[in-house]
Structures are given as C-alpha cells and as structure tokens.
Amino acid sequence: MKKKPLPTGAGVLASTQPLPEYGTVPDLSRDQRLEWYRMMYLTRKFEERSYQSYQTGLIGGFCHLYNGQEAVAAGTFAAITDADPVITAYRDHAHGLMRGIRPGPAFAELYGRATGIVKGKGGSMHYFNVEKQMYGGHGIVGGQTALGLGLAFATKYLGEKKVCFCYMGDGAVNQGTFHESLNLAQLMKIPVIYVIENNMYSMGTSVDRHSAPVELYKRALGYDMLGVRAEGMDFDHVRQVSWTLAERARSENLPAILELMTYRYRGHSMSDPQYYRSKEEVEEYRKHDPVEILRSRILSEATVNEKDLEALEEKVRKEVQEAHDWALASPFPAQSEIYTDIYA
Amino acid sequence: MAKIAYRDAVRDAMSEEMTRDSRVFLIGEEVAQYNGAYKCSKGLLDKFGPDRIIDSPISESGFAGLCIGAAMYGLRPIAEFMTFSFSFVAFDQIVNNAAQIRYMSGGQLKVPLVFRGNSGGGHQIGATHSHAPENIYATFPGLKVVVPAFAADAKGLLKSAIRDDNPILVIENEALYGRESEVPDGEYLTPIGKANILQEGTDLTIVTHGRSCWTVLEANQELHKMGIHAEIIDLRSIKPLDWPTVFASVRKTHRLVCVDETKPFCGVSSQVAAEVSRACFDHLDAPVLRVTSVEAPMPFSSALEDECIPNVARIIEAVKEVVA
Structure with missing residues (x-):
C-alpha cells in the first residue's frame, strides 16, 4: 500500500490567519522514515532507562522527561535540516538525541561524567550539540525565546535563508521575555518559529489555571503574527505543518507560533508526585502514543514488516543498555575542570 | 594626539570596528534615527544603514537575548543600554545566559558580545536611573567588566571589547560623555585587565x-x-x-x-x-x-x-x- 500524501492542513486544529499554501511536504524515503521512527523509539527507551537511573540515585538534580511528546521534536526536526538552528528549554533530551548527541555522552551527562556531551558541566537541562546546530538546553523558563530570536536574526543577517525552531513549554507563554521576543520577531521580520509544546501543564498548574486565553496560539494575535494550533502526537501531521511554517519563514522572513497539542506521561520532573492529575487521565493519553502511531503507520505502508521493526527495536534497546553501561564506567571530571570553559 | 569628547571616542570605536568586521552590529533604544540618547552613535545609521544600526523597541530583555543568540551563532553584537540601570530588566539574559552559556555548553560555544551604555548618578534622575552596577556584574564568572574614565580608554577599551570572544560590559558614565581628553592618533587598543x-x-x-x-x-x-x-x-x-x-x-x-x-x-x-x-x-x-x-x-x-x-x-x- 502506497502512502497517500497528506492534505496540507493535516492535523491543524485552528489558526489566527489562513494557513499559507506551500503545498505538501516532500516525501521521506523509506529509510528516512525508519530513521525518524528509530529516533523516537531511542528517545523513549533512553528516557525509560533514565527514569530507572534516577530512581536508583544515579542522576542528581533535575531530570525532565519527554515521554509522550516525541512526535513534536521528531516531526518538527524532520521538516527542516540539520543546518537550521534549534534551541529549547530544559526538557531537552529528545532535541539533543535527535540532533546527533550519541546515547553514551547523553547518559554520561546525566551521570555527571567527564565524557558527558558538555563534560558534566550542564546536566540534564543543558544538552548542547552545536555541530548539529542544537543550541541547548536552557534552564530558565522562557529565557531561550530571546536566544532563538537571536539565532534566527543571525541567519538572516548572514543571508542564509534558514529558520530557527525555538521550543518552549506551555508555561513559558507567561514570561515577559517571550512577549518581547514575539514583538521583536514580527517587527523585525525574523525567521523564528516558536513551538509551544503544550503538554497541558506548567509544572503542576494546568493551562486553564495559568493562562487567561487557554488557546495559546492566540498569543500571536497581539503581535499580528501567524499562530497555529495543531495536533502534536502524529509525526506526519507535525511534519507537514512545521514544513509549511518553515517554508514561509525562509521565503518571507516571517515568524510564527506553532502550538502543538501533546502530553507528558511522567511528572514535571522526577520528584513530582502528580497530585494535580488522575492516573486515568494519563492512561487515556497513553492510548494515543506518538511512537505507536508512527509504528502502526509504517507497518500499514508495508515498506517494512513486523519482524524487521522488532529487530530494529531490539538493536536500539541494546544500544541504550550499552550506552548506559559505558557512561557509568566513565570517569568523573577532574577537579581542574571547575575552572575551564569560563572564558573563551 | 587630538582632544576629543568621550562620546565621540565611543562612536569612533564602534565605527572603526564595524568597518573592520561585518559581523559587528549595534542595537539599542534610540541608537539609529535618534543618533543615540547620549549621541554616542551619531552618524552611524547614515554610514552603516538600518541592517547594522538597529533601533529596538523598549525591550531590554528581548534585545539583550537577541544579541546573545546572535553571538552564539557567530556575530559580534553591540547592545546599548540607554543606561545600565535598565540592564536590570535584562538581568536574567546577562547573568543566566551570556555569562553561563560557554560553561554550560562545555566550551562548545562562545558569546562574543558587548553590552555598553551610560551609568552612574549625579544628574538628578533619581534612584532608578543612577546605578553604578560594575560590582554586581563583576561577581559573575563568565563576564568581563570595564569602566573607561577617559576618551582614550573609551575608545581603546571598547575596541578591545568588540574583538574579545567573551561577553563584556563596557560601563560608561553620563558625566563623562561631554568631557574632552587626549586620544592617540591612528589605530590602537587598550588592553583589558590592565590598570x-x-x-x-x-x-x-x-x-x-x-x-x-x-x-x-x-x-x-x-x-x-x-x-x-x-x-x-x-x-x-x-x-x-x-x-x-x-x-x-x-x-x-x-x-x-x-x-x-x-x-x-x-x-x-x-x-x-x-x-x-x-x-x-x-x-x-x-x-x-x-x-x-x-x-x-x-x-x-x-x-x-x-x-x-x-x-x-x-x-x-x-x-x-x-x-x-
């Protein structure tokens, strides 16, 4: 069965202006689709292993898991290229892994080891992989929205025709810096897409308790900006709408808000007892799992069979276990590292 | 040796460095069409155009963060705070981002940018506009802080700061902008860290x-x-x-x-x-x-x-x- 092209408005729930017509996102090859599925599956397994490591005391500090939200990072990344800069907040494991951080250095960072992707100086919240244009990993809610603006500004200044995807949680829409950034982006025509990963909770405060307008994409209205709300659990839907906004940003230097409706299965951070929501609610959302949705679709396209997919998954699980073991066997940083990387 | 005003020394430094390096740009409130609230960027809009001399709305956190992001990508921004008293609106950006990103990224990134502008009291502009914040910013590893007193250093330190690969605060002073003092002829730099x-x-x-x-x-x-x-x-x-x-x-x-x-x-x-x-x-x-x-x-x-x-x-x- 051949894959049917998606309508350009697939997954779009609402928008402040009519969506521009840039047509259908170019098809991914069979191998490309499998690779994105592999990345989503890897992220899921990496974080499940991280969850266990946290429970057994291997990870200190904060650890914010992306379980349930994988289609957001994967679908948006698959709409742009590795030359386009991306930046996010502290729920950053997926963005790091999907922009080239190997599971070994990713685990090693969680465990505070010298072999960590940022040498044990950043931890869970500060994954960076600049080689693949992944600019962090930022700890202050909303603080990265101005940085994303600056990355996009720089690409325009240099005439590169790129777009910056800047990710944030729904709680960040209430930070002043975000609103300053929105105004500057539209005023100065800067090619930045603000992806609101709306997982319905700002830590433990649900959207209706933290935002006057519960439709967060409408924050764009105050800035004459395009705001779009779309379904965030389906890789293909996310990819299509992201591609439309990215093309618009590249060709017209126009920013946008892309609110993607998603859900996180775990607590805000690992220490969250989740008194603010029911187990039933979580179970309900787990029925629409982004990893499962893409898996079923790939199988239905009949380009790969169940057996091959299971082999791929087995390989990923093995890779995750080996990466974990490698990270645990890695040394802690030398004391002298305290004083390096402060000044260039 | 010619005697010039401190504000003209600031302008000359920016002008020379912008001529030398196309990655350098200036953004701030009133820096372009108004020629700078303290006239430190007089004539620069005409010389370099609106893509490089950029009027920002009153959004210190926004334009400070924009500069940090641009510096992470390889540009060399100059952000003018109309006064450093307003830099506190952008405190999170300066302290949590500019100062820490090199460290937190394990040395993957550098943040070559200059925050500069007026500071200090003595002009009857009240408690919110009269801060001298060099001690505050100097407490954060990752930042450098210079405070020129004379025209020669206003120019020489700023030129050094623009060429430095770190975030640097160049803290000027309203009382000094109009004061004239001698400036060496030709190209020179004042070294950072030298009294x-x-x-x-x-x-x-x-x-x-x-x-x-x-x-x-x-x-x-x-x-x-x-x-x-x-x-x-x-x-x-x-x-x-x-x-x-x-x-x-x-x-x-x-x-x-x-x-x-x-x-x-x-x-x-x-x-x-x-x-x-x-x-x-x-x-x-x-x-x-x-x-x-x-x-x-x-x-x-x-x-x-x-x-x-x-x-x-x-x-x-x-x-x-x-x-x-």
Missing part, C-alpha cells in the same frame, strides 16, 4: 575607576598643595582586575584609599580592600579606607545627591586620615 597609573607618588595609593578618576584628580590638586604625593591608579578594568599593579603600588606607598561610585556594601572598593589586606598585610602602615557611594538609594535633590557619590571633600578627608 593605568595616572600619577606616580610616594605617600599613599589611591585606587579608583570611572568618573571617580576625575574627582580624584581634582582632589589631587588640593593634596599637592598640602604636600601629599599620591600614586593614583585607574583600574579601567574591574573584571579581570590588575592585581599586580595595585599590590606593587601599595607595597611602595604602604597606604591605600579606594575611591569608587559603587555602593559600600560588597562594592569594588570592598574587594580591593580585602585583597590588599591579604596580599600586602606586612606592608600596610594604616588601615585601608574606602570612599564610595552611600548606603541609601539615590535622592533627587542636588543638595543631597552631591553627598551620595564620592566628592573632593570626602576624598581629602580619607587621605588625611590615612597619611596622618
């Missing part, structure tokens, strides 16, 4: 910086009449601070008065006094005294304000006590 001995002396050392340099030099005329020969050091750079020059002078004169416009509690002078008492303990013949701003918000009335920042009378009083 300047304004006058050699034998009786005591006065360590100062910024606008207070001018006040100390004025006081020095009185001291001279009194037969007191002070060695006067302009720190120029607060972070990094030129400790060898300070220590060598104190070991020579055995006495120290620190004069600066930051607050007395955890101010620049507090830091100098602490380091000197450790490094020069056996050389000191008198307690180290400090002349700083006072422990109060800046009042409006000039009758009160003049007493709140270091003035000639307070400097002379401190010197007399130390050399007695």
Whole structure:
C-alpha cells in the first residue's frame, strides 16, 4: 500500500490567519522514515532507562522527561535540516538525541561524567550539540525565546535563508521575555518559529489555571503574527505543518507560533508526585502514543514488516543498555575542570 | 594626539570596528534615527544603514537575548543600554545566559558580545536611573567588566571589547560623555585587565575607576598643595582586575584609599580592600579606607545627591586620615 500524501492542513486544529499554501511536504524515503521512527523509539527507551537511573540515585538534580511528546521534536526536526538552528528549554533530551548527541555522552551527562556531551558541566537541562546546530538546553523558563530570536536574526543577517525552531513549554507563554521576543520577531521580520509544546501543564498548574486565553496560539494575535494550533502526537501531521511554517519563514522572513497539542506521561520532573492529575487521565493519553502511531503507520505502508521493526527495536534497546553501561564506567571530571570553559 | 569628547571616542570605536568586521552590529533604544540618547552613535545609521544600526523597541530583555543568540551563532553584537540601570530588566539574559552559556555548553560555544551604555548618578534622575552596577556584574564568572574614565580608554577599551570572544560590559558614565581628553592618533587598543597609573607618588595609593578618576584628580590638586604625593591608579578594568599593579603600588606607598561610585556594601572598593589586606598585610602602615557611594538609594535633590557619590571633600578627608 502506497502512502497517500497528506492534505496540507493535516492535523491543524485552528489558526489566527489562513494557513499559507506551500503545498505538501516532500516525501521521506523509506529509510528516512525508519530513521525518524528509530529516533523516537531511542528517545523513549533512553528516557525509560533514565527514569530507572534516577530512581536508583544515579542522576542528581533535575531530570525532565519527554515521554509522550516525541512526535513534536521528531516531526518538527524532520521538516527542516540539520543546518537550521534549534534551541529549547530544559526538557531537552529528545532535541539533543535527535540532533546527533550519541546515547553514551547523553547518559554520561546525566551521570555527571567527564565524557558527558558538555563534560558534566550542564546536566540534564543543558544538552548542547552545536555541530548539529542544537543550541541547548536552557534552564530558565522562557529565557531561550530571546536566544532563538537571536539565532534566527543571525541567519538572516548572514543571508542564509534558514529558520530557527525555538521550543518552549506551555508555561513559558507567561514570561515577559517571550512577549518581547514575539514583538521583536514580527517587527523585525525574523525567521523564528516558536513551538509551544503544550503538554497541558506548567509544572503542576494546568493551562486553564495559568493562562487567561487557554488557546495559546492566540498569543500571536497581539503581535499580528501567524499562530497555529495543531495536533502534536502524529509525526506526519507535525511534519507537514512545521514544513509549511518553515517554508514561509525562509521565503518571507516571517515568524510564527506553532502550538502543538501533546502530553507528558511522567511528572514535571522526577520528584513530582502528580497530585494535580488522575492516573486515568494519563492512561487515556497513553492510548494515543506518538511512537505507536508512527509504528502502526509504517507497518500499514508495508515498506517494512513486523519482524524487521522488532529487530530494529531490539538493536536500539541494546544500544541504550550499552550506552548506559559505558557512561557509568566513565570517569568523573577532574577537579581542574571547575575552572575551564569560563572564558573563551 | 587630538582632544576629543568621550562620546565621540565611543562612536569612533564602534565605527572603526564595524568597518573592520561585518559581523559587528549595534542595537539599542534610540541608537539609529535618534543618533543615540547620549549621541554616542551619531552618524552611524547614515554610514552603516538600518541592517547594522538597529533601533529596538523598549525591550531590554528581548534585545539583550537577541544579541546573545546572535553571538552564539557567530556575530559580534553591540547592545546599548540607554543606561545600565535598565540592564536590570535584562538581568536574567546577562547573568543566566551570556555569562553561563560557554560553561554550560562545555566550551562548545562562545558569546562574543558587548553590552555598553551610560551609568552612574549625579544628574538628578533619581534612584532608578543612577546605578553604578560594575560590582554586581563583576561577581559573575563568565563576564568581563570595564569602566573607561577617559576618551582614550573609551575608545581603546571598547575596541578591545568588540574583538574579545567573551561577553563584556563596557560601563560608561553620563558625566563623562561631554568631557574632552587626549586620544592617540591612528589605530590602537587598550588592553583589558590592565590598570593605568595616572600619577606616580610616594605617600599613599589611591585606587579608583570611572568618573571617580576625575574627582580624584581634582582632589589631587588640593593634596599637592598640602604636600601629599599620591600614586593614583585607574583600574579601567574591574573584571579581570590588575592585581599586580595595585599590590606593587601599595607595597611602595604602604597606604591605600579606594575611591569608587559603587555602593559600600560588597562594592569594588570592598574587594580591593580585602585583597590588599591579604596580599600586602606586612606592608600596610594604616588601615585601608574606602570612599564610595552611600548606603541609601539615590535622592533627587542636588543638595543631597552631591553627598551620595564620592566628592573632593570626602576624598581629602580619607587621605588625611590615612597619611596622618
């Protein structure tokens, strides 16, 4: 069965202006689709292993898991290229892994080891992989929205025709810096897409308790900006709408808000007892799992069979276990590292 | 050597560096069409155009963050705060992002950018507009802080800052913008982290910086009449601070008065006094005294304000006590 092209408005729930017509996102090859599925599956397994490591005391500090939200990072990344800069907040494991951080250095960072992707100086919240244009990993809610603006500004200044995807949680829409950034982006025509990963909770405060307008994409209205709300659990839907906004940003230097409706299965951070929501609610959302949705679709396209997919998954699980073991066997940083990387 | 105004030295530095390096741009409130609230960017819009001389809306956090992001990508931004008192609106961006990103990224990134602008009191603009924040920013590893007092350094330090690969705060002063002093001819840089001995002396050392340099030099005329020969050091750079020059002078004169416009509690002078008492303990013949701003918000009335920042009378009083 051949894959049917998606309508350009697939997954779009609402928008402040009519969506521009840039047509259908170019098809991914069979191998490309499998690779994105592999990345989503890897992220899921990496974080499940991280969850266990946290429970057994291997990870200190904060650890914010992306379980349930994988289609957001994967679908948006698959709409742009590795030359386009991306930046996010502290729920950053997926963005790091999907922009080239190997599971070994990713685990090693969680465990505070010298072999960590940022040498044990950043931890869970500060994954960076600049080689693949992944600019962090930022700890202050909303603080990265101005940085994303600056990355996009720089690409325009240099005439590169790129777009910056800047990710944030729904709680960040209430930070002043975000609103300053929105105004500057539209005023100065800067090619930045603000992806609101709306997982319905700002830590433990649900959207209706933290935002006057519960439709967060409408924050764009105050800035004459395009705001779009779309379904965030389906890789293909996310990819299509992201591609439309990215093309618009590249060709017209126009920013946008892309609110993607998603859900996180775990607590805000690992220490969250989740008194603010029911187990039933979580179970309900787990029925629409982004990893499962893409898996079923790939199988239905009949380009790969169940057996091959299971082999791929087995390989990923093995890779995750080996990466974990490698990270645990890695040394802690030398004391002298305290004083390096402060000044260039 | 030509005599030029401090504000023109600031402009010349930006103009020369923007000509030299296309990655350098200036953004801030009123920097373009208005030519700068203090006219430090006069003529630059005409020379470099609106893509490189950029008027920002009043959004300090937004444009400071924009500059940090642009610097992470390889540009070399100059962000002008109309006054550093407004930089506190962007405090999170400066302190949590500019200062920390190189470290947090394990050295993957550098953040080559300049925050510059006016600071200080003495103009009856009240408590919210009169901060001298160099001590505050100097506490954060990752930032550098320089405070030029004279036109030559306003130009030379700014040029060095623009070429430096780190986030640097160049803290200017409203009282100095119109003051003229000599500037070397041709291309030159003032090194960051190097103090300047304004006058050699034998009786005591006065360590100062910024606008207070001018006040100390004025006081020095009185001291001279009194037969007191002070060695006067302009720190120029607060972070990094030129400790060898300070220590060598104190070991020579055995006495120290620190004069600066930051607050007395955890101010620049507090830091100098602490380091000197450790490094020069056996050389000191008198307690180290400090002349700083006072422990109060800046009042409006000039009758009160003049007493709140270091003035000639307070400097002379401190010197007399130390050399007695």
